[in-house]
Amino acid sequence: MKISVSPSVIETTRKLILHIIQLMDNEPGKVFNIALSGGSTPAIMFDLWANEYKQITSWNRIKFFWVDERCVPPEDSDSNYGVARALLLAHVPISYENVFRIKGENTPEDEALRYSRIVAKRLPIVNHSVKFDVILLGAGDDGHTASIFPGQEHLLSSDLAYSVAFNPYNGQRRITMTGNTILNADNVIFFVTGKNKANVVKEICDSGDMGPAAYIAHHAKHVLVFMDDLAASEVDGKFCEYLND
Numbered sequence: 001m002k003i004s005v006s007p008s009v010i011e012t013t014r015k016l017i018l019h020i021i022q023l024m025d026n027e028p029g030k031v032f033n034i035a036l037s038g039g040s041t042p043a044i045m046f047d048l049w050a051n052e053y054k055q056i057t058s059w060n061r062i063k064f065f066w067v068d069e070r071c072v073p074p075e076d077s078d079s080n081y082g083v084a085r086a087l088l089l090a091h092v093p094i095s096y097e098n099v100f101r102i103k104g105e106n107t108p109e110d111e112a113l114r115y116s117r118i119v120a121k122r123l124p125i126v127n128h129s130v131k132f133d134v135i136l137l138g139a140g141d142d143g144h145t146a147s148i149f150p151g152q153e154h155l156l157s158s159d160l161a162y163s164v165a166f167n168p169y170n171g172q173r174r175i176t177m178t179g180n181t182i183l184n185a186d187n188v189i190f191f192v193t194g195k196n197k198a199n200v201v202k203e204i205c206d207s208g209d210m211g212p213a214a215y216i217a218h219h220a221k222h223v224l225v226f227m228d229d230l231a232a233s234e235v236d237g238k239f240c241e242y243l244n245d
């Protein structure tokens with residue numbers, strides 16, 4: 001695992017976007033299957049990407065998928081797809097044929113199956129699991145990632161690419177990518193900012209599989225953590241390797 005720590009959220013975001021663009025520049029001609037997370041953190045990334053890095057991104061070589069989705073329709077303010085559409089997709093030249101949203105309006109069990117079939121059909125299968133090129137993850141202050149919350153760790157080892165989960169704080173049902181799928185990706189990138197994330201970042205950067213986010217960070221093939229100083233404030237630097245960015 002390597003970490004990139006920046007003084008501000010915006011600097012962290014810039015480094016993250018430029019890292020993804022660099023990954024694509026390193027493999028010209030390759031189509032990248034990228035899975036996006038939701039929550040509030042990615043909003044700044046979508047906005048900056050659309051407004052300041054649109055011209056240097058090969059949008060025709062990106063296929064967007066989602067890590068998870070709340071079981072709400074796309075026009076709902078809670079929709080992860082809805083936020084990405086409003087801030088990013090509506091402003092960049094990506095074909096909607098290359099945007100694969102999770103349909104939060106569908107029956108959760110049916111949608112988890114439908115979406116699992118879509119990714120199985122469209123992505124390479126490696127080690128009996130679909131392989132994403134990049135998976136962007138957030139982390140909750142309770143240690144969750146994707147929509148794999150503490151107490152729902154069975155989702156870390158599900159055979160399905162996507163499964164039904166629920167937010168334990170409000171009961172909201174969700175569709176989430178499962179742990180095996182996340183671990184199978186070529187690049188797992190955490191994007192975590194803010195003082196309230198210092199504890200979960202400490203878990204991610206130190207040893208021990210305390211919560212789902214830490215488990216993923218410690219078992220994925222290639223993990224990067226982009227964070228600001230506040231989120232990194234409790235990280236003991238001697239355990240981490242810093243990204244040369």
Ligand code: 6PG
Nearest residue numbers: 037038039040041138139140146
């Ligand atoms: C979601 C996300 C979730 C998120 C964390 C952090 O749908 O909410 O996928 O895993 O990344 O909860 O959320 P914030 O960015 O809002 O802190």
